[in-house]
Amino acid sequence: MNDQALFAAALLDPDAPCPDGLTTWNGSDPARRFAVYRNNVIVSLIDALADTFPVTLELVGEAFFRAMAGIFVRRTPPRSTLLVDYGSGLPTFIERFEPAHPVPYLADVARLEMLRVRAFHAADADPLTLDQIAQALTDPERLPALRVTPHPSLGILSSRYAVVALWAAHQGLGALSDVDPYCPETALVVRAGLEVQVIALPPGGDTLITGFATGLTLGEAAAQATASHEDFDLTAHLTRLLRFGALSSLSLPTEIC
Amino acid sequence: MSNNTLTSTTLSAAALALALGSALALSTAPAVGAEMEKCFGVALKGKNDCAAGPGTTCAGTSKVDDQSNSWKHVPKGSCEKTASSTSPTGFGQLMAFTAKKKS
Numbered sequence: 001m002n003d004q005a006l007f008a009a010a011l012l013d014p015d016a017p018c019p020d021g022l023t024t025w026n027g028s029d030p031a032r033r034f035a036v037y038r039n040n041v042i043v044s045l046i047d048a049l050a051d052t053f054p055v056t057l058e059l060v061g062e063a064f065f066r067a068m069a070g071i072f073v074r075r076t077p078p079r080s081t082l083l084v085d086y087g088s089g090l091p092t093f094i095e096r097f098e099p100a101h102p103v104p105y106l107a108d109v110a111r112l113e114m115l116r117v118r119a120f121h122a123a124d125a126d127p128l129t130l131d132q133i134a135q136a137l138t139d140p141e142r143l144p145a146l147r148v149t150p151h152p153s154l155g156i157l158s159s160r161y162a163v164v165a166l167w168a169a170h171q172g173l174g175a176l177s178d179v180d181p182y183c184p185e186t187a188l189v190v191r192a193g194l195e196v197q198v199i200a201l202p203p204g205g206d207t208l209i210t211g212f213a214t215g216l217t218l219g220e221a222a223a224q225a226t227a228s229h230e231d232f233d234l235t236a237h238l239t240r241l242l243r244f245g246a247l248s249s250l251s252l253p254t255e256i257c
Numbered sequence: 258m259s260n261n262t263l264t265s266t267t268l269s270a271a272a273l274a275l276a277l278g279s280a281l282a283l284s285t286a287p288a289v290g291a292e293m294e295k296c297f298g299v300a301l302k303g304k305n306d307c308a309a310g311p312g313t314t315c316a317g318t319s320k321v322d323d324q325s326n327s328w329k330h331v332p333k334g335s336c337e338k339t340a341s342s343t344s345p346t347g348f349g350q351l352m353a354f355t356a357k358k359k360s
Contacts, residue, residue: 130284130285133280137274141270144273171330172330218268219268219270219273220266222267223267226268238280239280239283239284241280242280243284
């Protein structure tokens with residue numbers, strides 16, 4: 001290992017000795033100064049995770065969250081200089097972190113919080129306007145072949161747990177005691193202007209949006225979603241997506257199959 | 258018939274026109290949040306909303322209780338019924354306002 005790698009490794013390992021060759025300007029003990037710096041590195045990264053995952057933190061409490069985040073930080077230091085992206089691996093880490101298993105929905109709540117941060121920083125795009133939809137409706141024969149582009153900030157999370165209700169209860173919307181965490185929910189996360197919205201989708205909504213996102217046509221995605229769930233209501237789903245600005249364009253594919 | 262194989266993979270133009278047309282009519286006013294509204298002047302000190310992740314967050318930055326230019330998400334319709342110590346109307350407002358002088 002070169003000096004830089006040794007220094008970096010010692011920063012993440014509380015038991016590692018102070019790297020050789022460090023000096024201080026005022027004659028104080030380099031090992032003590034290094035220990036302070038090492039502590040600040042870890043604490044600042046734990047603070048960053050606490051900022052990204054506030055509900056995850058509330059669900060398990062500050063002490064548990066910070067201890068868990070500390071282990072994650074030492075195992076998974078940042079790979080990018082962008083702190084906003086840090087922690088994308090935390091949900092999977094939580095899933096495998098045995099002490100967190102008594103809170104089985106914790107990982108999915110963390111996934112939802114990461115989607116919110118991503119949505120906040122995603123590219124801008126104008127949502128579909130009513131005029132554009134009215135225009136598309138003037139030529140109904142072409143509707144099945146239209147491609148629908150989701151808003152760049154859009155994220156979907158299909159959970160076995162009531163992620164939206166759990167998250168909302170921590171925003172002061174409804175009491176946590178009223179939430180059945182074992183009721184499966186699909187969360188839609190999308191930004192309108194500067195505001196990140198979290199919406200619970202009825203069954204089939206994930207199939208419809210995933211279809212749009214993977215390049216299926218409007219007709220194909222609607223057919224798959226209709227087949228995926230017996231109560232699928234296309235009108236209600238499209239209304240919801242339009243109201244929350246979740247779609248950004250309608251276009252005819254250039255290639256003709 | 259060939260028509261059957263078509264409808265098994267894609268929804269018909271008529272069905273889509275009906276659904277999209279109804280959706281258009283039902284969605285005339287884009288909603289902000291799930292029936293929430295921004296409410297100015299009701300957040301306790303440091304409890305205002307707006308989270309953008311680490312290093313960028315503006316949430317929790319308000320300096321005083323009921324700060325007139327910091328907002329909190331509240332269920333729709335409840336903002337103007339929430340008491341505010343700084344608001345000239347005595348209640349939260351949907352826009353940032355000038356705080357009244359402390360009496």
